Amino acid sequence: MSPAPTGKIRVTQIGSPIGRRKDQRATLMGLGLNKMHRSRVLEDTPSVRGMAAKISHLVHIEPVGEGSGS
Numbered sequence: 001m002s003p004a005p006t007g008k009i010r011v012t013q014i015g016s017p018i019g020r021r022k023d024q025r026a027t028l029m030g031l032g033l034n035k036m037h038r039s040r041v042l043e044d045t046p047s048v049r050g051m052a053a054k055i056s057h058l059v060h061i062e063p064v065g066e067g068s069g070s
Contacts, residue, residue: 008064009048012039015058027055 013033017025031051032040041064042048052061 007044008041009044009052010039010041010062010064011048011052012060012062013037013058014060017058020058024055024058027051028058031055031059033059 011031011033013028013036016036017028028034031042031048044063052059
């Protein structure tokens with residue numbers, strides 16, 4: 001099974017990890033987020049989508065066009 005070309009998504013932290021469970025804070029760190037309103041552009045893979053879904057109340061997810069990659 002060859003991997004299909006995947007797009008990118010921008011994950012922006014909109015919620016504070018203060019008072020959250022340890023695994024939710026670890027998931028934020030795993031996505032490369034640690035401060036409010038910081039964004040990361042990540043590959044749109046099932047594992048990244050799963051991590052983002054786990055902390056969907058703390059992050060905002062938006063697709064990134066092919067031309068803008070920062």
